[in-house]
Amino acid sequence: MKVKYFIPMAVLAMSLSSCLDNDNDNEPSSTQSWTYGDCFNVVTTTNEQGYKITKEPRYNFALSIKGAEAKMKISMSNIRLGDDIALSSFDLPALTATQEAVDKPITIVARDVVPENQATSGVIFDNIEVQILNRVIQNGMSGQWTASYVYKIRFSVNGKYNVTVFPLxxxxxxxxxxxxxxxxxxxxxxxxxxxxxxxxxxxxxxxxxxxxxxxxxxxxxxxxxxxxxxxxxxxxxxxxxxxxxxxxxxxxxxxxxxxxxxxxxxxxxxxxxxxxxxxxxxxxxxxxxxxxxxxxxxxxxxxxxxxxxx
Missing domain, CATH: 2.40.128 (Lipocalin)
Structure with missing residues (x-):
């Protein structure tokens, strides 16, 4: 089994490293979306010891690139944080995405993010960090290449809950x-x-x-x-x-x-x-x-x- 870089959004690295600065509606654009569900959340609570594991969260990503600008929309569902935030869904606004090179992860880092679908609920993502590394894995038996993304997701909510996502x-x-x-x-x-x-x-x-x-x-x-x-x-x-x-x-x-x-x-x-x-x-x-x-x-x-x- 071998691994190589396969970055459908390699244009992201090239676009973000360019010096384009115009509002031309004819600029090339592209989109990509994917879902991460084979994972679990590890939740810690500020000023409390230990952690709890919550199963079957679901994360959806939609990356849009136009010219030199890249934005990522993130939605998440089946999020259990505590008694006050249980089985919740959050739709975050479009956040700036960067990528240093085609063999580096797409990265999103943001602070004080209010979910669009919970604007009046008082929920605030104090910070969120997402990295997505695109790779494909070659099966040694069949020789076929299969996409296998690697995700890093961390966020904190309302100054109380801290979440790290791990793959199964x-x-x-x-x-x-x-x-x-x-x-x-x-x-x-x-x-x-x-x-x-x-x-x-x-x-x-x-x-x-x-x-x-x-x-x-x-x-x-x-x-x-x-x-x-x-x-x-x-x-x-x-x-x-x-x-x-x-x-x-x-x-x-x-x-x-x-x-x-x-x-x-x-x-x-x-x-x-x-x-x-x-x-x-x-x-x-x-x-x-x-x-x-x-x-x-x-x-x-x-x-x-x-x-x-x-």
């Missing part, structure tokens, strides 16, 4: 370095893919599976598909964290999943922020290969794939 499945690519504890030669790979698959059955105690495709931590180790199951999840700021003192990985062969006690994992720590990426660290005892540490720099785009905008 986070797909990441790693520059992974394995170092033997006995001082042997480190091994590095850029081919391993990681997927964090959330399980929100118990929103008070969320867990996630860490699926690893093409895991190869030693030169003598065959590439394996692994799952690190049911890792406890926590949230700190805009980051999702997985932490486990000890676990037994599972090896996937076709539809068969088998525990693999010959590769016990310890001291696993993963921290990731939507769009920005993060890091993964753990220790492993690899049967006859000794003990080694694994450190991976995680990113939403593959480090081994050439950049392209078409």
């Amino acid at each position: 499945t986070t797909l990441l690519y790693g520059t992974t370095t394995s170092t033997p504890v006995d001082g042997g030669q480190p091994y590095m790979s850029t081919d391993t893919r990681y997927a964090i698959v959330m399980d929100l059955t118990d929103t008070a105690n969320p867990v996630a599976n860490l699926d690893i495709t093409g895991a190869k931590f030693l030169a003598a180790m065959p590439a394996l598909d692994m799952t690190f199951p049911k890792i406890p999840v926590s949230f700190v700021g805009n980051a999702l964290q997985l932490t486990a003192a000890n676990l037994i990985p599972q090896i996937k062969t076709g539809s068969t999943v088998t525990p693999y006690p010959n590769f016990p994992i310890s001291d696993l720590n993963l921290g990731v922020t939507p769009v920005s990426g993060g890091s993964l660290n753990f220790n492993c005892v690899a049967n006859t290969h000794g003990t080694f540490t694994v450190n991976s720099v995680l990113a939403p785009l593959s480090p081994s794939t050439p950049k392209t905008d078409n």
Whole structure:
């Protein structure tokens, strides 16, 4: 599986970097819209400890570009913040969008935004930050390219509620370095893919599976598909964290999943922020290969794939 940049709105970066300054009605224009629903909200309340998870929010985006100006309209539904704001929908006015380059996210940052559909309700978005990174992923079996957008959404409401949005499945690519504890030669790979698959059955105690495709931590180790199951999840700021003192990985062969006690994992720590990426660290005892540490720099785009905008 490979990833490349595929930016249908690449014209945004070019338009916003131009010096056009006129009101010509004949200026080229374009629009794009998409929906983000495979996600959940993490809500914190000012002056209160802890957080709560709310499921099945829905975010709709409509980007319009005319000449050198880009505007984004954002609507959201099924938003649960507290007893005073529950199951609400918000339609925000058009906000300015920017994009530094075709391989960078479309970005919206705004303050003191009043929803158009709740102008008299007293609801104010103190601040909102949205980033949308457009990418396509190539399936290694079929060779087909499929759009897979990466979203970062954070906002606060009425000086009370703070919301960070996370995907149900986070797909990441790693520059992974394995170092033997006995001082042997480190091994590095850029081919391993990681997927964090959330399980929100118990929103008070969320867990996630860490699926690893093409895991190869030693030169003598065959590439394996692994799952690190049911890792406890926590949230700190805009980051999702997985932490486990000890676990037994599972090896996937076709539809068969088998525990693999010959590769016990310890001291696993993963921290990731939507769009920005993060890091993964753990220790492993690899049967006859000794003990080694694994450190991976995680990113939403593959480090081994050439950049392209078409």
